[in-house]
Each structure stands twice: as structure tokens, then as C-alpha cells.
Amino acid sequence: MxxxxxxxxxxxxxxxxxxxxxxxxxxxxxxxxxxxxxxxxxxxxxxxxxxxxxxxxxxxxxxxxxxxxxxxxxxxxxxxxxxxxxxxxxxxxxxxxxxxxxxxxxxxxxxxxxxxxxxxxxxxxxxxxxxxxxxxxxxxxxxxxxxxxxxxxxxxHINAVTALSGSGPAYFFEMIGHLIRSACDLGLDKQTCKNLAIQTAKGAVALLETTGKEPAELRDMVSSKKGTTAEALKVLKKYRLGSILDKAVKAAWKRAGQLSTA
Ligand SMILES: NC(=O)c1ccc[n+]([C@@H]2O[C@H](COP(=O)([O-])OP(=O)(O)OC[C@H]3O[C@@H](n4cnc5c(N)ncnc54)[C@H](OP(=O)(O)O)[C@@H]3O)[C@@H](O)[C@H]2O)c1
Known part of the structure; x- marks a missing residue:
């Protein structure tokens, strides 16, 4: 065109x-x-x-x-x-x-x-x-x-879009940055941590796209009873990752509203 x-x-x-x-x-x-x-x-x-x-x-x-x-x-x-x-x-x-x-x-x-x-x-x-x-x-x-x-x-709905996808890349950069630092603490070299984190993020997104499954369903596929992922997910639940992300998205949405002109 x-x-x-x-x-x-x-x-x-x-x-x-x-x-x-x-x-x-x-x-x-x-x-x-x-x-x-x-x-x-x-x-x-x-x-x-x-x-x-x-x-x-x-x-x-x-x-x-x-x-x-x-x-x-x-x-x-x-x-x-x-x-x-x-x-x-x-x-x-x-x-x-x-x-x-x-x-x-x-x-x-x-x-x-x-x-x-x-x-x-x-x-x-x-x-x-x-x-x-x-x-x-x-x-x-x-x-x-x-x-x-x-x-x-x-x-x-454009302020909701701003809070989700406009600002969204920064949320993922923040999370991936933390994952890389945590794995470095365990002794892996930084470049390997970065390569693995990027490929893991890409793989997770590819699964969401190709299977059409809900995020929670795919999460449960990674996690077996008493396994390593289950232990990690317990920590994310205990420290309320869901609530943290909810607050972050709503803070961005509120800020978009404050910046808005009629
Ligand atoms: N960055 C993001 O992730 C993102 C995502 C979604 C939407 N947006 C929107 O995209 C827009 C641009 O963002 P950006 O990140 O690309 O900003 P940016 O990198 O700061 O680019 C804006 C450019 O416009 C220039 N400029 C300032 N006044 C001007 C004028 N009167 N005439 C012509 N050019 C002028 C700036 O020069 P100076 O630097 O000298 O001021 C700068 O080079 C913003 O409105 C933002 O809300 C950004």
C-alpha cells in the first residue's frame, strides 16, 4: 500500500x-x-x-x-x-x-x-x-x-494501553535484570546468565503464542509437586508478586490520567 x-x-x-x-x-x-x-x-x-x-x-x-x-x-x-x-x-x-x-x-x-x-x-x-x-x-x-x-x-482505554504495553517493556527489563543478578549470585557468569534469561523469556512468549494456552496453565506445566519451580512460585506468592504488578500497572494508569489533556 x-x-x-x-x-x-x-x-x-x-x-x-x-x-x-x-x-x-x-x-x-x-x-x-x-x-x-x-x-x-x-x-x-x-x-x-x-x-x-x-x-x-x-x-x-x-x-x-x-x-x-x-x-x-x-x-x-x-x-x-x-x-x-x-x-x-x-x-x-x-x-x-x-x-x-x-x-x-x-x-x-x-x-x-x-x-x-x-x-x-x-x-x-x-x-x-x-x-x-x-x-x-x-x-x-x-x-x-x-x-x-x-x-x-x-x-x-488508551491509558490502560499505556500502563500495559506502552510502559510494559520496562517491567520485563526490570524483572529480567533481577533474574540475571540472582543467577550471577549463584556463580554463573554474567553473559551466560543474560543469554539464558533472554532465551527463556523468548521461549515463554513463544509457548504463549503457539499453544494459545493461558499463562496460568503454562505455569502449571513447568511446575511439579515438591519440585524446584513449585518452591520458587511459593516465594512469589508469599511476597505477592501479583499484588506488586497490579499496583505497578495501576500506578502507570493513574499517572497517564494525570498527564492527560482533554
Ligand atoms: N519512549 C517510549 O517508550 C514511548 C512509548 C510510547 C509512546 N512514547 C511517546 O513518544 C513520544 C516521543 O518519545 P521519545 O521517547 O522518542 O522522546 P525523545 O527521544 O526525547 O524524542 C523527542 C525528540 O523531539 C525533539 N523535540 C523537542 N521539541 C521539538 C520541537 N519543537 N520540534 C521538533 N522536535 C522537537 C527532542 O529534542 P530535545 O531532546 O532537544 O528536546 C527529541 O529529539 C512522546 O510523546 C512519548 O510520550 C514514547
Whole structure:
């Protein structure tokens, strides 16, 4: 599918990764940091001299700046926005309504991706604003399909998505980091611990995907009565891993709500 002319404002971690995943498309990028523009140019993204030029030369504008920069960026580009523009925002907490109010006639689709899109294994959820069409949503899903899996959600659920998959990679990094340290304490060298932990995480995910079984069912397959896994699971239960994760996800969800703009 031909995506048309795409411009990316904000060439940081996410903006650059999205740009790289769209190799072969007509791509323009803008960032206030000259080094980011040079890096984009090396990746085949044409640097724009400012955000106004980018908007006037694009049909699809991906807003990949931090939430706190959104208002200023929208004010700067206002004069170049027309009804032909489809705006795609990945900023946490910024509603489609906020962008619609600030961006004239543009249609708006909001996406909550995650950092795994850098490795082509992202999880993204998409919702559309009131002027965006099904076709707009389809186009945006096509963009994020290049770097992972994409799902549609209602905008009222986007903070839950942020708490689960937007922030989620960090939960796994934290847990895997602890597992590596614990195994190192037992005398294994760090690289071997890391290799085994990564392969174990991949294997667990592959089993979830290929068997379609529930996590609890697979957990019970690893654990035999009085065995080693059962002992470890007893400790996780005693120290309430479930409750810790529940509190963490709900804290992220609450924070997303606090950061939200109407
Ligand atoms: N990182 C994640 O895991 C993740 C996951 C889901 C969603 N998101 C969302 O993705 C967005 C981008 O996050 P990120 O992690 O890629 O941030 P980032 O690495 O800080 O990238 C943002 C880039 O935008 C630049 N910038 C600042 N003001 C600008 C302006 N007025 N015009 C053009 N460029 C400007 C920044 O420059 P300076 O550094 O000089 O400010 C930086 O290079 C955020 O809204 C975030 O909520 C991120």
C-alpha cells in the first residue's frame, strides 16, 4: 500500500524508529536538534528546515515529540495545516480532541506504541479522532504494522494501553535484570546468565503464542509437586508478586490520567 508523503516531527527514539521502519516511503523529518536531523538524513529521511516546511510538504504528519512540547509544535505549524492532513500522535496523554482543537481541519489518529518497535516487535494501539475516517485508521495501522502488531481500541482505554504495553517493556527489563543478578549470585557468569534469561523469556512468549494456552496453565506445566519451580512460585506468592504488578500497572494508569489533556 502506498502511504503518500510522510513527515515526522521529533526524531528521537520513537520518531527515528518509526522513520527507519518506513524505509522506501517518501519521508521527511524535523527535530530541533541538528544532530538528530543529520542522523535522520543518514537513514534516508529528508531533513526539513522547520516544522512548517515539513507540514506543507506532507500528507501524513507523525507527531513524535514529548507531550509537553505538543502545544508549541501545534501553534508553530497551524498556518500550514489543511484538510488534506492526517495527523498521527504518539504522545502519551494528549487526546485527539486537544490536537483537533489546535490543528484546524486536520484529521487525527492517536497511537500508543512501545519501544519494541525499534526491534520490529512493537505493540501499538490505535484510536481515531472524530474527523478521522476508517480509511485513516487503516493507513495508520499500516504504518505501525511495519514495526510490529497493531490493535484498535476506544480512546477511553488508551491509558490502560499505556500502563500495559506502552510502559510494559520496562517491567520485563526490570524483572529480567533481577533474574540475571540472582543467577550471577549463584556463580554463573554474567553473559551466560543474560543469554539464558533472554532465551527463556523468548521461549515463554513463544509457548504463549503457539499453544494459545493461558499463562496460568503454562505455569502449571513447568511446575511439579515438591519440585524446584513449585518452591520458587511459593516465594512469589508469599511476597505477592501479583499484588506488586497490579499496583505497578495501576500506578502507570493513574499517572497517564494525570498527564492527560482533554
Ligand atoms: N519512549 C517510549 O517508550 C514511548 C512509548 C510510547 C509512546 N512514547 C511517546 O513518544 C513520544 C516521543 O518519545 P521519545 O521517547 O522518542 O522522546 P525523545 O527521544 O526525547 O524524542 C523527542 C525528540 O523531539 C525533539 N523535540 C523537542 N521539541 C521539538 C520541537 N519543537 N520540534 C521538533 N522536535 C522537537 C527532542 O529534542 P530535545 O531532546 O532537544 O528536546 C527529541 O529529539 C512522546 O510523546 C512519548 O510520550 C514514547
Amino acid at each position: 502506498k502511504l503518500g508523503k510522510i513527515g515526522i516531527i521529533g526524531l528521537g527514539k520513537m520518531g527515528m524508529a518509526i522513520g527507519r521502519s518506513l524505509k522506501g516511503s517518501s519521508l521527511m523529518g524535523y527535530d530541533i536538534r541538528p544532530a538528530a536531523k543529520r542522523a535522520a538524513s543518514r537513514s534516508g529521511i529528508t531533513p526539513a528546515k522547520d516544522s512548517l516546511e515539513l507540514v506543507s510538504k506532507s500528507n501524513i504528519v507523525i507527531l513524535a515529540i514529548k507531550p509537553q512540547e505538543m502545544k508549541e509544535v501545534l501553534v508553530n505549524i497551524k498556518d500550514a495545516v489543511t484538510a488534506r492532513h492526517l495527523f498521527v500522535s504518539i504522545a502519551a496523554g494528549i487526546s485527539t480532541r486537544f490536537i483537533e482543537k489546535a490543528a484546524g481541519e486536520a484529521r487525527v489518529v492517536r497511537v500508543m506504541p512501545n519501544i519494541a518497535l525499534i526491534a520490529g516487535r512493537g505493540a501499538a494501539a490505535v484510536c481515531r479522532g472524530k474527523r478521522a475516517s476508517r480509511k485513516d485508521e487503516f493507513i495508520v495501522k499500516e504504518i505501525f504494522r511495519r514495526s510490529g502488531k497493531v490493535f484498535s481500541v476506544a480512546e477511553k
